Amino acid sequence: MWLPLLQRTLPRVGLRWQHRAAIEVANEPVLAFMSGSPERAALQKALSDLKGKTEAIPCVVGGEEVWTADIRYQVSPFNHSHKVAKYCYADKDLLNKAIDAAVAARREWDLWPVQERAAIFFKAADMLSGPRRAEILAKTMVGQAKTVIQAEIDAAAELIDFFRFNAKYAVELEGQQPISVAPSTNSMVYRGLEGFVAAVSPFNFTAIGGNLAGAPALMGNVVLWKPSDTAMLSSYTVYKILLEAGLPRNVIQFVPADGPVFGDTVTSSEHLCGVNFTGSVPTFKRLWKQVSENLDRYHNFPRLAGECGGKNFHFVHASADVPSVVSGTLRSAFEYGGQKCSACSRLYAPASLWPRIKAELLEEHREIKVGDPTEDFGTFFSAVIDNKSFERIRKWIKHAETSPNLSILAGGGCDDKVGYFVQPCIIETTDPKDPIMQEEIFGPVLSVYVYPDNQYKEILQLIDSTSPYGLTGAVFAQDKSVIAEATKLLRNAAGNFYINDKSTGSVVAQQPFGGARVSGTNDKPGSPYYILRWTSPQAVKETHAPLGGWKYPYMQ
Numbered sequence: 001m002w003l004p005l006l007q008r009t010l011p012r013v014g015l016r017w018q019h020r021a022a023i024e025v026a027n028e029p030v031l032a033f034m035s036g037s038p039e040r041a042a043l044q045k046a047l048s049d050l051k052g053k054t055e056a057i058p059c060v061v062g063g064e065e066v067w068t069a070d071i072r073y074q075v076s077p078f079n080h081s082h083k084v085a086k087y088c089y090a091d092k093d094l095l096n097k098a099i100d101a102a103v104a105a106r107r108e109w110d111l112w113p114v115q116e117r118a119a120i121f122f123k124a125a126d127m128l129s130g131p132r133r134a135e136i137l138a139k140t141m142v143g144q145a146k147t148v149i150q151a152e153i154d155a156a157a158e159l160i161d162f163f164r165f166n167a168k169y170a171v172e173l174e175g176q177q178p179i180s181v182a183p184s185t186n187s188m189v190y191r192g193l194e195g196f197v198a199a200v201s202p203f204n205f206t207a208i209g210g211n212l213a214g215a216p217a218l219m220g221n222v223v224l225w226k227p228s229d230t231a232m233l234s235s236y237t238v239y240k241i242l243l244e245a246g247l248p249r250n251v252i253q254f255v256p257a258d259g260p261v262f263g264d265t266v267t268s269s270e271h272l273c274g275v276n277f278t279g280s281v282p283t284f285k286r287l288w289k290q291v292s293e294n295l296d297r298y299h300n301f302p303r304l305a306g307e308c309g310g311k312n313f314h315f316v317h318a319s320a321d322v323p324s325v326v327s328g329t330l331r332s333a334f335e336y337g338g339q340k341c342s343a344c345s346r347l348y349a350p351a352s353l354w355p356r357i358k359a360e361l362l363e364e365h366r367e368i369k370v371g372d373p374t375e376d377f378g379t380f381f382s383a384v385i386d387n388k389s390f391e392r393i394r395k396w397i398k399h400a401e402t403s404p405n406l407s408i409l410a411g412g413g414c415d416d417k418v419g420y421f422v423q424p425c426i427i428e429t430t431d432p433k434d435p436i437m438q439e440e441i442f443g444p445v446l447s448v449y450v451y452p453d454n455q456y457k458e459i460l461q462l463i464d465s466t467s468p469y470g471l472t473g474a475v476f477a478q479d480k481s482v483i484a485e486a487t488k489l490l491r492n493a494a495g496n497f498y499i500n501d502k503s504t505g506s507v508v509a510q511q512p513f514g515g516a517r518v519s520g521t522n523d524k525p526g527s528p529y530y531i532l533r534w535t536s537p538q539a540v541k542e543t544h545a546p547l548g549g550w551k552y553p554y555m556q
């Protein structure tokens, strides 16, 4: 569908004309999966096809499938006896081969016309939207323990949107040209970066992996993609879809690897020209430090893009609409088990509203089903990703059980016999600076601090200064002057700021995502600014008249 449309929109009849064309792209509709719907039937079939299956996932280097002896397994978080993928780690030698293969492919790929590169991503988006939708959803559900809706907004809607909007922005960027003054014409050539980009993805969004590797590739770069160990099944499917859509084999090298081995190898290559990372703060800091230590080796200053964690807040004012606070907070804190960088993990409630908010939160909390999302579509969230996460979250719950400042109001039970299950936990704290209010937990744990109504301005300052993160936050208030005040005081506390809405659920091209402080470099994936990170523009001046003598007239 997109290729003919592109060809119609951008007939190859001269650059200028092409550049002016705007491409219409809309967000992918989120399907409802109601009982009896065709999408539900297709998903159920895809889920049953995965039952008990283990997919073999090789490294793909230089266009060849390669197996090393370092075999690993990805298990289903809600049933850890099910190995969903068997894969292998690339070692240092294989990673260096991947770098060589990528660098060798760079010049030719970079010279492809942008509309032809874009056509591949439009095609991949169409495949994900249509024939491959059920497959990618099922693999995201089984491998990363997502519910139907969480898989749909991630592996279908967001990934499709990333591919389509990035492609649109890339083509339209060519239309941004400098002015020309006779007798010269000026133009800007949007080149890829000279070297390879290392894309390192987290487990929690299938879409993010596709975007971290895909966006630089779209812009003419070659990429080494290191997927997350716990998102291998869905990542490999995205990779294969890109190849089937026409991506030349050497543009993205698919290299599962031990994190530090990958980081050490790519940062010590002279060809490194970019790191496109999403994950935790310590990992990104480590990569940044390694790049700075190796700076003298590189041919370029590598571009470093990192989207990291958050300690996201919901601030509730006494004028807030309580049902919005309750449903927004339950969704933000507990959907996908709180394993979203934008998940609300600290709630500030005014004393006057707290009894009502608390009663409603606890009542709704009883309705939350935690379980196997493939067997019961009524599941609100499932197991957390792996044993490491399970233990980390359990430690926080133990901290709440033993700290005099904290009381557990509901949930917090942990059981890892079948899967890594943690019941949604609501904690009240009397100390707004307790570590539980400052550090990222990345699990289904919500902490609440109740403040005296008349101190809301001090609370806004407290929210701003409590944690080192600056990712997302929400203000719930009907009083316009409070909203204005909060917007001002929390200006640096969140890169994605919500008014009377929950702190999660950003949509590509609507709320481009990312935060500052230790939350990252805030490059706003899902916006036109993001693709600029992956291009190195060349300004070209062509003069159409002889240059004349070298002496200036005033010198005569």
Ligand code: NAD
Binding pocket: 200, 201, 202, 203, 204, 205, 208, 226, 227, 228, 229, 258, 259, 260, 261, 262, 263, 264, 278, 279, 280, 281, 283, 284, 286, 287, 307, 308, 309, 310, 340, 341, 342, 440, 442, 471, 513, 514, 515, 519, 520
């Ligand atoms: P992580 O940092 O543990 O891992 C991220 C990736 O880095 C994985 O592929 C991992 O294997 C790799 N890695 C680990 N050590 C490495 C090293 N030394 N060198 C190179 N790569 C290395 O993070 P995670 O647990 O996968 O993801 C959760 C984190 O990601 C949370 O902090 C969350 O907030 C953050 N996150 C942020 C955003 C955002 O847009 N801001 C989105 C999703 C997740």
